[in-house]
Amino acid sequence: MGIRGKFRLLMAGFFLLIVGFSYFLIERSNKQLIELEALRIADIISNQVLADRAIYTGKVVQKLKADGTGSDRHSAKKSGFILLPAQFIRSVADKVNEQNRGLYSYHLRSKWNLNETQGLQDDFDSWAWQGLEAQEKSGQSSSSGWQSIYRFTEVNNQEVLQYYKADTASAQPCVSCHNAYEQNPDVKAMRVAAGVKPGKQWKLNELMGAIRVEIPINTVKAMANDGRNTLVLSLIILFITGFAAMMVVIIKSIINPIESSMEDLTSFSKKIDSVVECSRDLLKTADEQVHIYEGARTNKGKASINELIKMADRSAMSAEESAAHCLELKESFAESSSRFAKIIGLKK
Numbered sequence: 001m002g003i004r005g006k007f008r009l010l011m012a013g014f015f016l017l018i019v020g021f022s023y024f025l026i027e028r029s030n031k032q033l034i035e036l037e038a039l040r041i042a043d044i045i046s047n048q049v050l051a052d053r054a055i056y057t058g059k060v061v062q063k064l065k066a067d068g069t070g071s072d073r074h075s076a077k078k079s080g081f082i083l084l085p086a087q088f089i090r091s092v093a094d095k096v097n098e099q100n101r102g103l104y105s106y107h108l109r110s111k112w113n114l115n116e117t118q119g120l121q122d123d124f125d126s127w128a129w130q131g132l133e134a135q136e137k138s139g140q141s142s143s144s145g146w147q148s149i150y151r152f153t154e155v156n157n158q159e160v161l162q163y164y165k166a167d168t169a170s171a172q173p174c175v176s177c178h179n180a181y182e183q184n185p186d187v188k189a190m191r192v193a194a195g196v197k198p199g200k201q202w203k204l205n206e207l208m209g210a211i212r213v214e215i216p217i218n219t220v221k222a223m224a225n226d227g228r229n230t231l232v233l234s235l236i237i238l239f240i241t242g243f244a245a246m247m248v249v250i251i252k253s254i255i256n257p258i259e260s261s262m263e264d265l266t267s268f269s270k271k272i273d274s275v276v277e278c279s280r281d282l283l284k285t286a287d288e289q290v291h292i293y294e295g296a297r298t299n300k301g302k303a304s305i306n307e308l309i310k311m312a313d314r315s316a317m318s319a320e321e322s323a324a325h326c327l328e329l330k331e332s333f334a335e336s337s338s339r340f341a342k343i344i345g346l347k348k
């Protein structure tokens with residue numbers, strides 16, 4: 001392969017390496033950013049839900065209790081009573097899920113659900129619930145410090161974050177009310193039907209349920225992919241332009257001079273051949289002269305003197321020619337060496 005081919009191959013390899021590597025890095029950092037951000041939003045949503053319920057329970061329900069009423073599961077039929085905290089959360093969640101057109105959704109979930117729609121329903125529910133239970137088994141006892149359980153998965157061709165945050169018996173009323181419900185024959189029957197051991201009794205800070213948040217990440221992923229494509233395309237254009245400019249400089253200032261120096265070398269060898277030829281001629285004329293001298297010594301003839309003069313002329317001509325070739329050779333050498341000096345930057 002010629003020097004041009006090698007350069008082109010080297011640059012193509014370099015180009016592929018850089019573009020491929022950039023694509024990989026951008027893709028990876030986009031994925032990390034999107035997942036981190038989705039998780040952060042899920043954290044924000046679940047914290048907001050828990051804070052809403054804490055204030056609803058501690059300030060609103062408590063106030064009504066002091067005034068003589070409170071919250072009740074059947075508040076609609078009872079004058080002066082309002083929704084239970086869990087019902088309040090479900091109402092807000094239903095409104096949110098209906099209003100925000102797929103931005104996010106959340107639900108309350110529990111293995112010991114009192115509302116039929118809030119039990120463990122799909123494989124994520126069972127998997128994440130096991131994750132929370134495992135934390136409780138391994139000694140998780142305070143209300144803080146629970147690790148959220150999550151996964152990124154595909155649901156109906158949509159990439160989503162599925163997220164579970166523990167909802168624990170953070171106050172005595174949670175324990176008393178839910179423990180009482182678990183003794184109710186209807187609830188016991190519901191547990192048996194669901195294959196769950198009936199009669200569950202909680203202590204403070206134990207796991208009661210979970211807030212399940214779901215956040216689709218399709219749109220933001222598509223946007224990130226657009227950004228990635230624009231960046232990679234710009235990189236490709238920049239590199240092609242840069243490489244083309246570099247190629248031109250390399251061809252003009254290195255490859256072309258080297259190639260013409262090669263031509264110089266060929267003409268050097270031709271010129272050296274001519275010098276050798278002239279020297280041979282000189283040698284031949286010198287030989288002939290010796291013969292004529294010898295003839296002149298024996299014959300003392302005039303003709304030989306004339307021939308001698310002719311010979312001397314021919315010798316002089318050959319010598320002149322040889323000198324001219326040598327001069328040309330010297331000039332070519334000077335030219336080539338100045339060209340080489342230019343390539344390596346010795347001379348301007």
Ligand code: HEC
Pocket residue numbers: 057073084085086087090108109110112113114115116118119167168169170171173174175177178208209210
């Ligand atoms: C006065 C009784 C009462 C109190 C107090 C109470 N709950 Fe509930 N809880 C219920 C009822 C009833 C439901 C079912 C509501 C519905 O139909 O949506 C429920 C629902 C839930 C759910 C959803 C799963 C399910 O059972 O449907 C969770 C989780 C939950 N409660 C946790 C708590 C926590 C934590 C506390 C304390 C901060 C608490 N509850 C306080 C009665 C109570």
